[in-house]
Every structure is written in C-alpha cells, then in structure tokens.
Amino acid sequence: MNKKTQCYRIGVLGLGEGRSILSAALLSDRWEVACICDLDAELCRQRQQEFSIAEYTTSYAEMLQREDIDVIGIFTPDPMHTEHILMAFSAGKHVVCTKPLVDNLERGCELLAAQRGSGKQLLVGNSTRFFHTLQRQRRDFERGANGQLVSCEAHYNGDKRKGSAGARGKNGEVNWLYSGLGHPVDLVYWYLGEIEEVYGYGLLSQAGARLGSKVPDCFHFVLKSKAGVLGRVTGMYGTPLAHPKASPTTECMLRGNDGISTATFPRFDYFTAFDGQEPTCETHVDSSGYYFRWGGSKYHAGEFQNYLEHFAYSLDSDSPPEPSLVNGLYVVAILEAMERSLNGGIPVRVDQILKDRGLEEIIDDRMTCDELCQVTT
Numbered sequence: 001m002n003k004k005t006q007c008y009r010i011g012v013l014g015l016g017e018g019r020s021i022l023s024a025a026l027l028s029d030r031w032e033v034a035c036i037c038d039l040d041a042e043l044c045r046q047r048q049q050e051f052s053i054a055e056y057t058t059s060y061a062e063m064l065q066r067e068d069i070d071v072i073g074i075f076t077p078d079p080m081h082t083e084h085i086l087m088a089f090s091a092g093k094h095v096v097c098t099k100p101l102v103d104n105l106e107r108g109c110e111l112l113a114a115q116r117g118s119g120k121q122l123l124v125g126n127s128t129r130f131f132h133t134l135q136r137q138r139r140d141f142e143r144g145a146n147g148q149l150v151s152c153e154a155h156y157n158g159d160k161r162k163g164s165a166g167a168r169g170k171n172g173e174v175n176w177l178y179s180g181l182g183h184p185v186d187l188v189y190w191y192l193g194e195i196e197e198v199y200g201y202g203l204l205s206q207a208g209a210r211l212g213s214k215v216p217d218c219f220h221f222v223l224k225s226k227a228g229v230l231g232r233v234t235g236m237y238g239t240p241l242a243h244p245k246a247s248p249t250t251e252c253m254l255r256g257n258d259g260i261s262t263a264t265f266p267r268f269d270y271f272t273a274f275d276g277q278e279p280t281c282e283t284h285v286d287s288s289g290y291y292f293r294w295g296g297s298k299y300h301a302g303e304f305q306n307y308l309e310h311f312a313y314s315l316d317s318d319s320p321p322e323p324s325l326v327n328g329l330y331v332v333a334i335l336e337a338m339e340r341s342l343n344g345g346i347p348v349r350v351d352q353i354l355k356d357r358g359l360e361e362i363i364d365d366r367m368t369c370d371e372l373c374q375v376t377t
C-alpha cells in the first residue's frame, strides 16, 4: 500500500468523550477502529453496539499488545494522561491525547524522552482550534487580513455547578484551570507563540466548594507574548451561562493593526471588520450536523474529525502534528505559570516554569527573535 494513502488503525481508551473520536474515525477513509477499551465493561458494550465495533477489552495493557494498532486515542480522566501516554509510547504506538495533555509538568521530561525513544508522534486534541469558525478565523489571519497582531482575547465558560459528565467532575475533583481554561490558553498560544509572563486572579465558586473542590474554578488572566503582543483569557465554571446571543460559550477575538475578527462556539457566527472591507457577519449553520452529531453541543465530534484527518497527514510524512507534544507541554507550562501567579499574587514568567521543570529545551529562542523583528520593523 502507498504510504501516502495509508489507513491508520486506532485503539480508543476511555469511552465517555471517546465517543466523539469513534464517530470521527468511523466516518473517515483514513482511519479504522481496531479496538475499544474502558474499565467499565457495560460502557464498552454500549459503544460496541452503537458503532458496530468488533472487539473491546477492559485491559489497556491487553490493547497495547495488539500489533494491528498504530495509534492509541487517550480519553481517560486528566490525571491519568501521563501514565497512559508513557505506556503507549513504550508499546511503540503513536498517540492522540485529549486536552488537557497533562495537568502538571512533573513528568514533562519523561514524556519528551519517551517520545524520542519511541520515534512516534503525538497530537494533542485541543478541540477548539478545530471548530469551523476558528479554522475560518485562522485562514483570514494567515492571509494577513488582521495585519500585525496587537491582542488575542479568548474565553471558554461552562456551567459546571453540578459537575461535569464523569464521576470526578461530580466529586469536585476536576481542576478547571487545566481542564477548562486550557482551551482559551491554547488559542492565545496558537496566535501569540511563546509567552513571556502571565498574571491573574481566580476564586472558588460556591457551587465548586459544595462539590468539594479546593481550587479556584473562576479565572481572569492577562498575558504578554515575548514579542510584546497582549493576551487575555477568561474561564468561569461555577456560574450559569449567559444568554448565547449575549456571550457565546467560547469566543476568540483577534485584534490587529489592520482588522479584527471574532470566532464563536457553539454558534457558527464569525465576524470581521477588516480595513478596506465592509464588516461581515457569517453564520455557518449548515455545518451543525457535522460538528454536533447527537444534537446539543456536549459532544462536538466534527472537531475530532478535523484533528484526526490532520493527524493522518502528519503521520504520512512522519512530521509533528499541531498541536504536538512540545506545543502541548508549552501550554501546560503557561497554565502552571498561571497557577503560581494565583498562589503567589505575582506575575510569573513561563520560562521560569520551564527551567524549574527541566524543560528549557522547548524554549524556542529562534522563534522569539523572529517575532521581535516583526514587531520592531
């Protein structure tokens, strides 16, 4: 078979949110589902029936032993991602890991070393980047419609007052800084590149405290890129959601010297105000069936479809996908800097976090220099 059109075989671990990747793989001509795995045998049988999948197992180790699996899709709870990624690399598998890649950098060096040792690729499933309006916004940005960036402002809010889908959410065990704010932070990183410093405030909502959480679940942060571009992120997880027309769940606004664009989720609204053009407001409702396959917006399988197709192309050429392991670790470093800022009440430099974690090697000074040149010329 021609390597360029290879069909990749995926084994999916964790079948809650893993439902979306199953739908994506089954609809793609680049992917096949080889096996599914969850500790919950009843859930395995439910997904097996829903998607007519031949085999399931409740043992991850057993799934890893299968030679007919090229890629492992990891959709287990956040604190398990590190261990499950390391196991996949050690079994010689490529990895798709849902967001957040990890919820601290304690074993960041180990992850980098394991990837190098295996020679395998990892894609971080930062799904928001792959939504229709966000992709539309990216294309405009890349063709220069915004001009030089001045600011990127992003938010993702969710009403988690009764917890999220999994048992951990209902017990107040989810750290929303990583699991929620990670979305807008990834967007700001996508546009601003390396971040110099972050500063912000957070609090634990009454609802979060009632669930048993001990860490904040409501956040406002400001960021500054190494090139001097401004960023702002918000994540509110302990309050009701605003009317969707007043404020979408997710929004990313890019302000440049030549124009502004705003992408929203889950509505398909995309707004632009570019110099020399009439302001536009596009609504792409015809994409709704592709993105939200089971109604509502809890599952957004279309984004997973988009990132899975992207990963197949990366694997064809054995080149890192975006976001890669390094990109994912960098986003977690920004989040750790935010956590340190909250705890100390001070601005925190991201490079310091990377140094403290022994991850200086992922600081890309060359990129920083290029960005600085762009800003000062």
Ligand SMILES: NC(=O)c1ccc[n+]([C@@H]2O[C@H](COP(=O)([O-])OP(=O)(O)OC[C@H]3O[C@@H](n4cnc5c(N)ncnc54)[C@H](O)[C@@H]3O)[C@@H](O)[C@H]2O)c1
Pocket: 013, 014, 015, 016, 017, 018, 037, 038, 039, 040, 043, 058, 059, 060, 075, 076, 077, 078, 080, 098, 099, 100, 125, 126, 127, 128, 164, 165, 166, 167, 168, 179
């Ligand atoms: N936008 C997105 O991409 C998005 C949306 C929601 C959730 N997520 C992420 O997906 C992950 C899972 O979230 P969820 O809501 O489905 O949680 P969940 O708790 O509902 O599901 C996790 C599943 O993993 C299984 N599991 C745990 N340990 C296992 C093991 N060792 N072997 C096999 N199965 C195991 C559990 O039995 C459970 O069914 C989280 O990291 C979450 O942050 C991503």
